[in-house]
Amino acid sequence: MPELPEVETIVRDLEPRLTGRILRAPRLFKPDVLRRVSPRRLLATLARNRIEQVTRRAKHVVLRFKSGHRMVVQPGMTGNLLVYDRPLTAPERRYVVFLSKLDGKATFVYRDVRRLGRVWLLDEAGWRSYTARIGPEPLAPEFDAVAFAARFRGTRQAVKKALMDQQRLAGVGNIYANEALFRAGIDPSRPANRLGPVALANLHREVRAVLGEAIAAQGTTLRDYRTGTGRRGGFQFALHVYGRGGQPCPRCGTILQTTHLIDGRATTFCWRCQRGP
Template sequence: MPELPEAETIARALAGILPGRVIRSVTVLREDVVAGSAPQFGAALRGKRFSEVGRRGKNVVLVLEDATRVVVNLGMTGRLVPGPGPGVPPASTHPAVLFHLDGGACVAYDDVRRFGRLRQLSRAEWTRWSRQLGPEPLSRSFTGRRMRGILSGSRAPVRSLLLDQRRIAGTGNIYAVEALWSARIHPRAPSNQIGDAGAVRLHRALRRVLRAAVGAGGTTLRNYRAPNGNEGLFQRRLHAYGREGRPCHRCRTPIERVVFGGRSAFFCPRCQPC
């Protein structure tokens, strides 16, 4: 599932393409990926101009000049694919929504498994929706003190807390596992027992891992591609995720896997004792 680094990579790419472009029409090919009425979704966007492209958590946010937002949750396999030129359709294999722009350009929302969702939100709706999410882990306001407060207020396993979008926005399983390996914290450690020193290590590790993953264009394990079709490269730098049975890059102890909360977590039993 695309996480913060993948959504950030997509948003940065589209920020060089969409601002200033006008939506001439919207074609919804798969109504199940649109929240609410598909005809109303298209009608509400027709004639509006993109002003910027951003991100909130794991979501790509397309901002229009009237402050309307199109929030794109990529689900498991969602992609935003711009056409290579005017009149040339996007190289989309499973198009679900097509945004037809001025000058003959087109951007497709492509989704093989169709677990993603597109939501059109007014300014007020956006404010209410955004408030449901936790802080952005790469923002200046996300300090070590704030991380300590989040951890100390929960008895949940720390990996589960990192996946809770109401606590911290944007972190998914890949980067939670990698941050915990870097911070030498067991995935099942109770959040409120990590302590101040552990909280500082985890805060630094999470920000470091996320920044590195953004710089690498994200992680491609199966379906993820950037808008230009390129794979992410961070999978080459994974220390724990998906490495069960392979030697830890620090101590050479075999990486182990544990399943809880319906998800696999990977860790080094020596570097990350329970």
């Protein structure tokens, strides 16, 4: 699933192309992605509505409209969000979930081959309760090491699982949890409340560093993820451990281990570099 850096990349690509534009004739082709909104209400609300702001929250793209509504899209593993400045070709029309002409010639498209994505339409009250349920943004300037440590106090959950818990911290999924723990030299199975202040400070620094570097590389494309202009990301070439089980550790040469025992997901780590104190 696209994590914070991938969704941030999509948002940065869409933002200049969508802000201030009016949706003309929005159409929904696959209503099964909708959550808690009917196709009729979605389309009636969005038609002739102006997009005032394009932002990201956690792993979701958030379009705020003049009416005060927000269309929230979680693209999922196979979802792409794109703006075309020309008519779509027949292959580009395949798997289209949602499409709208914009004022001018452009077309805004959400395409999703396996339809693992989700779309919500929230009013002000719905938005406030949605965003209140999600943890802080790890790249927010005020999210310092003290704020980070506070999110992990009092849980015996494995630190990797805690990192990926969206109520604790927004936007980190399996790829960047694996990478940040390796870079910080922390055993992913270690209970979060057993981490000392130095380990927590290291993890805070490495979470922010790896997310920042991945944004600079426009995200990680392992299969289907594309940027908001349809290109592949570049961070797959900079991964240290994720997807590299059985290969040598880039730091010490020990063979990297993969386990599914921590949270059911693939966790790849170096037992020598990530032993911890």
